[in-house]
Amino acid sequence: MTASTATTKVIPENDFFIPPSCILGAINPSTEVIITRIFDLLGLRWKAAGVGPESQCTCCTGILSHGDIMSIESTLLVVARLWSVAAEMGFENISPACVTSFAIHTECFEMYEHEPELTVKVDRWLQEACGRRLVIPKHIVHASDVVYRYRETLAQNFMKHRLVDKTDGRPLRVVDHVGCHYAKVFPEKSIGGADWCDVLAGAIRSWGGENVDYPERRHCCGMGFRQCMIRPNRGYTMACVLKKLESMEPWAPEAILTNCPGCNVMLDKEQWAVKELTGKTYDIPTLSYTELAGLLLGWDPYGVVGIQAHTVPIEPLLDKIGIPYDRSKEWQPEAQQDIELAGVRA
Amino acid sequence: MSRQFPQKADTGSKASDDLLSEGHEGLRKIPDNEMIASYERVRDHQVQTGQDRTYPNIRRLHGTPFEREKDRREVRALLEKPNEMQAWYQMARTQPCTWWIKNHLVARHALKSCLACGVCTSQCPAAQYYEEYNPRAIVDIALSEDEARLVELLKSETLWYCGQCGSCKPKCSRENNLMGLISSLRFLAQLKGYHLASVRGRQQYAARHLWGGNLWNRACSLYFRNVTSAGHPDFGPRYADYHADIDRQMTRLGANPDSSGQLGGRKVPPETLAELRRCVTWGGTLVLWQRLEELALEDARAVGISIDEYHDQVRSEG
Amino acid sequence: MAKKVCIIGGGVAGMQVASVLGTLGVPSVLVERSPLLGGRVLKLSRTFPFFNDDGFNDGQDFAAALERDLRAISLADIHLNTTLTGMTGDFPHFRVALSDGTSTDVGAVVLATGFEPFDPTGLNEYGYGIYPNVITATELEWMLNPRGPTGGELIRPNDGKKAGRLGIVFCVGSRNRRINAPFCSRICCSYSTKQASTVMERNPSAFVACFYMDVRTYDRGFEEMYSMAQDRGVKYIRGRVSMCKQLPDGSIAVRAENTLISQPFWGEFDIVSLSTGMRPCSDVEKLAQILGIGRGPDGFFMCREWFRHPHDATRDGVFIAGCATGMKPIRNCIIDGASVAARVTALLRQVSP
Numbered sequence A: 001m002t003a004s005t006a007t008t009k010v011i012p013e014n015d016f017f018i019p020p021s022c023i024l025g026a027i028n029p030s031t032e033v034i035i036t037r038i039f040d041l042l043g044l045r046w047k048a049a050g051v052g053p054e055s056q057c058t059c060c061t062g063i064l065s066h067g068d069i070m071s072i073e074s075t076l077l078v079v080a081r082l083w084s085v086a087a088e089m090g091f092e093n094i095s096p097a098c099v100t101s102f103a104i105h106t107e108c109f110e111m112y113e114h115e116p117e118l119t120v121k122v123d124r125w126l127q128e129a130c131g132r133r134l135v136i137p138k139h140i141v142h143a144s145d146v147v148y149r150y151r152e153t154l155a156q157n158f159m160k161h162r163l164v165d166k167t168d169g170r171p172l173r174v175v176d177h178v179g180c181h182y183a184k185v186f187p188e189k190s191i192g193g194a195d196w197c198d199v200l201a202g203a204i205r206s207w208g209g210e211n212v213d214y215p216e217r218r219h220c221c222g223m224g225f226r227q228c229m230i231r232p233n234r235g236y237t238m239a240c241v242l243k244k245l246e247s248m249e250p251w252a253p254e255a256i257l258t259n260c261p262g263c264n265v266m267l268d269k270e271q272w273a274v275k276e277l278t279g280k281t282y283d284i285p286t287l288s289y290t291e292l293a294g295l296l297l298g299w300d301p302y303g304v305v306g307i308q309a310h311t312v313p314i315e316p317l318l319d320k321i322g323i324p325y326d327r328s329k330e331w332q333p334e335a336q337q338d339i340e341l342a343g344v345r346a
Numbered sequence B: 001m002s003r004q005f006p007q008k009a010d011t012g013s014k015a016s017d018d019l020l021s022e023g024h025e026g027l028r029k030i031p032d033n034e035m036i037a038s039y040e041r042v043r044d045h046q047v048q049t050g051q052d053r054t055y056p057n058i059r060r061l062h063g064t065p066f067e068r069e070k071d072r073r074e075v076r077a078l079l080e081k082p083n084e085m086q087a088w089y090q091m092a093r094t095q096p097c098t099w100w101i102k103n104h105l106v107a108r109h110a111l112k113s114c115l116a117c118g119v120c121t122s123q124c125p126a127a128q129y130y131e132e133y134n135p136r137a138i139v140d141i142a143l144s145e146d147e148a149r150l151v152e153l154l155k156s157e158t159l160w161y162c163g164q165c166g167s168c169k170p171k172c173s174r175e176n177n178l179m180g181l182i183s184s185l186r187f188l189a190q191l192k193g194y195h196l197a198s199v200r201g202r203q204q205y206a207a208r209h210l211w212g213g214n215l216w217n218r219a220c221s222l223y224f225r226n227v228t229s230a231g232h233p234d235f236g237p238r239y240a241d242y243h244a245d246i247d248r249q250m251t252r253l254g255a256n257p258d259s260s261g262q263l264g265g266r267k268v269p270p271e272t273l274a275e276l277r278r279c280v281t282w283g284g285t286l287v288l289w290q291r292l293e294e295l296a297l298e299d300a301r302a303v304g305i306s307i308d309e310y311h312d313q314v315r316s317e318g
Numbered sequence C: 001m002a003k004k005v006c007i008i009g010g011g012v013a014g015m016q017v018a019s020v021l022g023t024l025g026v027p028s029v030l031v032e033r034s035p036l037l038g039g040r041v042l043k044l045s046r047t048f049p050f051f052n053d054d055g056f057n058d059g060q061d062f063a064a065a066l067e068r069d070l071r072a073i074s075l076a077d078i079h080l081n082t083t084l085t086g087m088t089g090d091f092p093h094f095r096v097a098l099s100d101g102t103s104t105d106v107g108a109v110v111l112a113t114g115f116e117p118f119d120p121t122g123l124n125e126y127g128y129g130i131y132p133n134v135i136t137a138t139e140l141e142w143m144l145n146p147r148g149p150t151g152g153e154l155i156r157p158n159d160g161k162k163a164g165r166l167g168i169v170f171c172v173g174s175r176n177r178r179i180n181a182p183f184c185s186r187i188c189c190s191y192s193t194k195q196a197s198t199v200m201e202r203n204p205s206a207f208v209a210c211f212y213m214d215v216r217t218y219d220r221g222f223e224e225m226y227s228m229a230q231d232r233g234v235k236y237i238r239g240r241v242s243m244c245k246q247l248p249d250g251s252i253a254v255r256a257e258n259t260l261i262s263q264p265f266w267g268e269f270d271i272v273s274l275s276t277g278m279r280p281c282s283d284v285e286k287l288a289q290i291l292g293i294g295r296g297p298d299g300f301f302m303c304r305e306w307f308r309h310p311h312d313a314t315r316d317g318v319f320i321a322g323c324a325t326g327m328k329p330i331r332n333c334i335i336d337g338a339s340v341a342a343r344v345t346a347l348l349r350q351v352s353p
């Protein structure tokens, strides 16, 4: 099954400024750390901080913006400041770790295209606010775009395992869930568009698996900012996850692959709530594209990939693929030198 | 939120320790300068671990009445020096809703015309969950230029049902941006105080101090200690084990909980935080934050509870 | 002998131009790219609004009748498998070069090159080209035709089983600014209603739903056809389909909003047919360039005077008939053909009596 239209997105080859993600940092920190580890493995030049070891990176205000407590002008300024930090470090490509961030950066970028007078205003405000200038970046790509670009290289040169059943070599059946803010807000800026987005499907194929389509593939995970984070509203999130699980079930998926921090959390963790509420156990392992890459690269499931942070156990999937793990390390931090990384330093 | 302090670190001063346990009433007496200085002293207290610096007290500050009161003082002071966007939002909030739709930077690009094709509602996950929710109806009201209908919408519960997913955006036959329009209308609802008319609208006060508090004080809209297992029983027992051990687990995975560094949980240097705050301030957001504060206080007084009780109430109501 | 007229396109419009010119004593060169005369009408199962009650069994029968009339007059020089490759000169002294190597002096040129249906592959949300049971109206029309591959039976392409549930999606590729198609394609409501009604007539226990935004059955007899379809049990649901998805057995799930009751709609069908709108004929750009004429914002050939001379192209001596200005019913193509023939004859008589 292939995408019926190809978008012509340019993914630069090298040099990425990576604004870190609030959601990943808070709930799924390894996913973000692995981005930098993969970039190192590929020998890419990247930076997530600013001058000096301490971070000059702030959040993009995406959650506040979609949570309706941040003015658009504040968001424009905060993002412009991040671009200025990137430019200071000599980076023209912004590659946010977070999908909502990707959309926020892209939205700012587009606003300047639609309303050129805005560049003058924001430049002036930014100077007055923090003595910086507005420098519009050349490319804005999500970190998963970069992994997509190098998916074959990773498979051929670095991966120790493939997405296949170790007993008979059968490709594993993997469904994807592409973050709404990756493919829907600016579909022309995604790989393959909103309906047949290839950013994860392509990785699944390259890494040996079979990408399986299902009716509610494009349905939102229900994160909804104010919906999942304010407890009384969370029924919405659970209902969305349930809808997706029910829809994918007939295809017997063996894993769910995500590229968005929120989706990775919701699709994994709300499976518990769904079990409690409906009595039905789905237990479909849910991984982000970097977690999956890390596992296939042979990086330690607990020490590097952090599968202990997952609600649905990943271990059965590891057994199927034949990835070794040492259960005694689940909670026990190992000495740094014990972390097994294919040629990269921890 | 249950506050867990696994290792009670020294705040470095007896006075600061007292402030941390004070409620709003007690804090009222403390002058601004003293309060801010005390907050920063606690926040910046550091412990050297290997090459990294760790800040053991951040965990004690987040989400406290002390932090909220300190934020209020800072916002109030900053609003005394008006800037262009602050002036704009102050002016805009007195204009009719129809004016806002034609002038607000997001709204004025978001809305063209409507064919009433229903594709937005068809694709909308919120419309599939909340029977009374229909984003097409929101477009219809916005295009009607009927002030009474707009006010009714801004006071409604349904305005807050949108999950800001953007599923409607790529499919609209008339290229409207409903996600942006709805967010813009919610902003207006709060500026005008209409959000107080709905349970979901009132939650915005908690949202301001949760995400706004994190941004304002930790340069990040989500703080890793927010997502507790007590607050998220839906995440299951394995997450509870993970979160109980979060500092060690995060460190092990290469993140930087409450410490210097580049990735998850990091504490940014004060200069970076200061730049961020100035960006937020120049963009006019503080007008909204101040409005939320005034309106919450009025609302709390009307029902005879303290602002801290109000904060906890709106967060759990719904 | 009167000057010849070159007619490009041998569909019903082109044939009608040649026929009427013939009855007026004007000879013509009729250039048709395909091996057959008749154009798109050849594959129509039946014709709205009167369902072949006009004496023809199907489109092919009707086209054959037109062709018989045309050949009987025998003033048309018919070139099949041929197209226009060049043109020199000015009205009324053109010289046209054809792909079969011939060239002819003509006094005027008539474009009757018809239309192409919109290719829905690019509208990703419908899964056309990916899900076998999502088809186009042109494919459905052929399936409903007794001369067609299924002998007129509705069959699921994925497994060959009989189909009882048919969903028809209106306005595919039309009335959509997002894909730069702000126009209405004018007859898809009518042909879809014909198709839906036909299915219900043949199988009263079928479930047929039309997803529409407005039912534009605008001409004489059309509205009556619409109400007859409803009487036969066709369901009309007001809302644009926002996505089609394949279910495990190959059936297609359809999502829309039922806008009349403001509720989301989700339904399952054996076959979903996309009522694709109009696009200009495939070599519209090349033809416009050879003939030196303009096109409208919808891509179709432009007429110079909207009210007085609706069939004049933007250059003297070049005329347009039938669906080359946009999709229309057969009857209007026939009317176009006759009026173009009259106008061309009159103008040629003025310049060379």
Ligand SMILES: Cc1cc2nc3c(=O)[nH]c(=O)nc-3n(C[C@H](O)[C@H](O)[C@H](O)COP(=O)(O)OP(=O)(O)OC[C@H]3O[C@@H](n4cnc5c(N)ncnc54)[C@H](O)[C@@H]3O)c2cc1C
Residues within 6 Å of the ligand: C008, C009, C010, C011, C012, C013, C014, C031, C032, C033, C034, C036, C037, C038, C039, C040, C041, C044, C046, C047, C048, C049, C082, C083, C084, C112, C113, C114, C115, C117, C137, C138, C141, C187, C191, C194, C281, C282, C283, C287, C321, C322, C323, C324, C328, C329, C330, C331, C333
């Ligand atoms: C699904 C469907 C159902 C329909 N059902 C009905 C119905 O029931 N009743 C009704 O009244 N109408 C119906 N129609 C409309 C009908 O098909 C048109 O009115 C009719 O086909 C138009 O005739 P035309 O001659 O203008 O164009 P066409 O039929 O498109 O013929 C154009 C001809 O020009 C030729 N041509 C194109 N380019 C060149 C070139 N460069 N050189 C030489 N030759 C060229 C083509 O090969 C073709 O033969 C239906 C249409 C569709 C899509």
Ligand code: SF4
Residues within 6 Å of the ligand: B120, B123, B124, B125, B126, B127, B135, B161, B162, B163, B164, B165, B166, B167, B168, B169, B178, B179, B182
């Ligand atoms: S952005 Fe809001 S209105 Fe649009 S589809 Fe998502 S929930 Fe619905």
Ligand code: SF4
Residues within 6 Å of the ligand: B113, B114, B115, B116, B117, B118, B119, B120, B121, B136, B139, B171, B172, B173, B174, B175, B176
């Ligand atoms: S998708 Fe666009 S045109 Fe259609 S009903 Fe919604 S807002 Fe209107």
Ligand code: SF4
Residues within 6 Å of the ligand: C170, C171, C172, C174, C175, C183, C184, C185, C186, C187, C188, C189, C190, C214, C215, C216, C275, C277
């Ligand atoms: S004729 Fe009907 S189906 Fe075709 S574009 Fe117009 S309204 Fe849509």
